[in-house]
Amino acid sequence: MKVGYARVSTIDQNLDLQLQALQHEGCVQVFQEKVSSGIKDRPELQRILEILRPGDEVVVWKLDRLGRDLAHLVELVNLFSDKHISFTSINDKIDTSTPAGKLIFHIFCSLAEFERAQIRERTMAGLAAAKLKGCTGGKPKGLTEEAQRTARVAESLYKEGYAIKLIAEELSISRQTVYKYLEYRGVSIANKNSI
Structure with missing residues (x-):
């Protein structure tokens, strides 16, 4: 028995092209899923694994429709x-x-x-070369210019007596960000738990 498996990553995507190809291939049953390949729990794929018998055939439109990644794909094909x-x-x-x-x-x-091994090797070589030059990865320390402007406004509002909650609402940022900005500006906060 030929069993088809069709999958797209999001609900907005369409399965029609895959379904037509699987029907043209002669699949007796076609299982459909609209779920990211990165999600481990794929109920329709699990159902296929439960119903398969020796002599059956699993058909997909493309390899990336079946496995989460290369290791998972190899694992499934070896299981088959x-x-x-x-x-x-x-x-x-x-x-x-x-x-x-x-x-x-x-x-x-x-x-x-x-x-994948080549990419990993090039990445490690690049990081090592950057480290020798004194460069380190990651986001630069400090705040962007826009964030610095917002921090100055937050400081001004705080010094005028506005509560942290109101500053956050006024600037459309979280309270944690207000605290971070005030700390960045060197403002001592009387009671961090105050709203």
Whole structure:
């Protein structure tokens, strides 16, 4: 039995293109989800895993529709293989029911892993070079010019006797930010718990 799986990340996105491709591929059942791939709990994918039997085939429109990331994708395809279930990705032209399809899938995964390792290596080399020059990563210390202006206004309002809550409302910022701005300006706050 061919079982299709279609997924989009948001409710606003449309599944029509995937559904047409899966029906054209001859899928008897098609499971649909509108959920981010990063979310672990995907009920429809779980249902597929529960109903699959040896000899079945899982079909997706593209590889990224199935796995959260490369490791999850490899885990799922290996699970299918262990249960004697084939896997097909229509757009990626991968069909693990054939030896060539298995080879292509594993080459694809190896290349993706190699690319990730290269990116990681370049990032680490860049950070090391920046550190030798005395540069450190992260956001610059202090406040932006706009935040500094807002901090001056917050200080002025506070010194005029406005409560922290009112300053926050007036400037459309949180009370925590008001405290941060006042601290930045060197203003001593009488009672931090006051509203």
